[in-house]
Amino acid sequence: MVVGSLRQETELAIIGGGPGGYVAALRAADLGKEVILIDERDSLGGVCLTEGCIPSKTLIHAVELINSAKAATKAGLTFGEVSVNLDMLRQWTQTVVEGLTKGIGALLKRRGVEVVHGRAVFDSPHSLALQNSDTAGVDFKQCIIATGSRINELPQAYDLPVWTSAQALKIPEVPHRLLVVGGGYIGLEMGLVYAGLGSQVTMAEFLPRLLPGADEDMVDVVVKNCERRFESILTGSTVTAVEQTASGFAVTIDHNGHVLKDEFDQVLVAVGRRPNTDKLGLDTIGVTTNKSGLIDVSQECRTNIPHIYAIGDVTPGPALAHKASREGKVVAEVIAGKHSAFDNRAVPAVVFTDPELAWTGITEREAKERKLDAKVSKFPLSALGRARTMGCAEGFVKIISDPASQLILGVGIVGPHASELIAEGTLALEMGATLEDLTATIHPHPTVSEAIMEASEMAAGTAVHVHSLGT
């Protein structure tokens, strides 16, 4: 067979092997569909696995261990100076990523899903042309677009060797002074990693505050900690110029009207992501995108062309792996003729800062903006036994509820294990749980999860571990 001339035919073609695409492939194969999964990268897992969630959490875990070792002196434990072997840290991260990537490959193989490497472009409503591939094209009956998103670049540093988050995750070096442009969750997480590894980190954020999606009182806890770890945090700042120098970069920042000039050894740009919908040939087949380049879809993840579906970062909503995975399962079920729909009530947001930050459902600010009569109750972790045993007294659990029906509307957590605990809040939202459902559920003692029960009790007026006000 001549390489490059092979055309393949399948029931379902999926473009993109990230947490949306590969999950859809597995579920669709389990439901009896013939599936070809096409990915541009050599390894599966998409951004999440290769240059996102997984490597960043591996590094964050390592930095947490460094910080824990330092914090342990309070409990009488001294380890001396922690030294970091960067080669081993890189290798460890790589091992973690490769293990998971191979796992996905094995899962797909066992289900008979064929993986084709190459860049796919629609050339008709029922076929894809493949570039950089051994396969010339794929003919399909249905197709799922799961091509994800890519990192936005900073126009002022377009041609310069500044870092993206993907590059920073490879730890090419630990720069002495690092400027992180962008105070969203990626900037914060990466800033804390490099601060933990020894960089002096400056953070520049365009908006007046960090993590604009989260409630201010929650972000404040994180910012307070970041202020200790970072050299400075410049909110309300615009990077107006970046120039390469002999030792690094000379950066000009407009900070609330004041012009600051400073030199950094490296600049990390983390200013958001944009959908990979521009090079797919969507125009050829008439799949429409909105002003942001996102593909609008129905609850069944259908695009305007009924046999073409889209999931994950290419569709509106938070660009998060767990949203894409859920959509992947929905779309596979829809294609297999099941009554499935992406009608989820909440997509939890998680930020792996120190302490962790997580929220689900409505935020306090949203409730105010929408002028809802919502009750907000906060239980401080300083009043929780388990938090004290960990030497942690920062943070709280916040429950937003409807006073008339007692329905849970939103949950916010800042504190240790917030990323794990938020699942209970999301379950409460999906199930339509009331405060009583949470207060009457036994939470194990002593754990941080008790804080969710305690906060619910405060909202319901039945708390025993805080002094109730007014009665």
Next chain:
Amino acid sequence: MYEFKLPDLGEGIHEGEILKWHVDENTVVAEDAPLVDIETDKAAITIPSPKAGRVMSLNATAGDTVMVGDVVVVIDDGSSGQPQEPSVADERRASRPSESQVEENEKSQAPPASWGPVIAAPATRRLARELNVDIHKVPPTGPAGRVTSDDVRLFAEQPMPLAESAAVQPSTDSPSAETIKPSKQDAAAVANGIPFLDIEPMPNFEEWGPVERTPLRSIRRKVARKMVTSMVLVPHVAHMDEADVTLLEEFRLKEREKREGQPGGRLTLLPFVMKAVTAGLRAAPAFNASLDPFAEEIIYKRYYSLGIAVDTGHGLVVPVVRDTDRKSILQVSQELEQLAGKCRDGTIEVSQLRGGTFTITNVGPLGGTALIPTINYPEVAILGMGRVREKPVVVDGQIVVRKMLPLTLAFDHRIADGADAARFVSEMVRQLSDPTLLMLET
């Protein structure tokens, strides 16, 4: 001002499709003058104007589906009073929502919680989709206004008022209808569960030449549903034979000449065949039965009513001649004439299209040597008649010219076997070969 609502069209009919208006807005219509042609699942009918007056507004255009009770036209008949509120049809059109409208509805209908969509667990929401229930309409019994799975099941079992049933569309047709062109049938859903069944999306025919697209309308759609149901559900077997109708034809043509102009006098071969079939059904009740696959019962019918497939020019309808065992050939012939006429001019009543126990399709007048008809489910057998032709046949060792009628009995192999069919058809062939036997035995 008179608001004309689509009247009840009889058993089981909730909706119809506007074929054609006989009036325009601002024209004057006389009482009982033709107002609108409406096609239902059963027949096309012309509805006369109940009032005389000026047509103020037509609330639907040709191709629209209207429900019983919808205001289809407003006539200024001189009576006072303004038509209040938008018509049901308008409201329903408005309630066939786009995605954003659905969200609006969810927001506005969410009491008692002041935020968010309907309160229900994911499994309950999935159940509602499966039962084709609009979860927004389900009265909640759970705490905080939570809809439980039992609430959904209970709601699904209730007979829904017309207006509501209309609002619940199959999922493929629902929220995204405005923004996304729905595929009428979810191919995957249909194909699900049948190995090798492979319903491919339509290719782009325009690639190879110009095409014209027309919607599948009421009668055509109804026929499509019935035929697919029958072919998928019923294992069909066809048994073919020929009847020598030379003598019968001689007799028939003689009698027809005599009786010209009299009721039932346009004697065709059909009433004779119908009598022979009736006699056959009495002898072989399996062909006059229905199979209830759910109860696993065979239902033998103790009455004999024959449906006759009639080509009306705008679709196939099957009027029923009742109790053919108790009617003479002439009575049957007369009734056939009336029914066929009503079908052609669209005045057939729904009740005249129901209750058949066996169907005959006679394409003979148009031609055909053999045909394999599809059973009119839930009946279990259908007889197809081809064209009577003069043919050379061997009788007593001699080649002679005889008039031969091709017959095919298609039957449901679940409740009858080839031998039963052979006996049934042979008996019929014998009777049709000799008019005196028809007289004696039917």
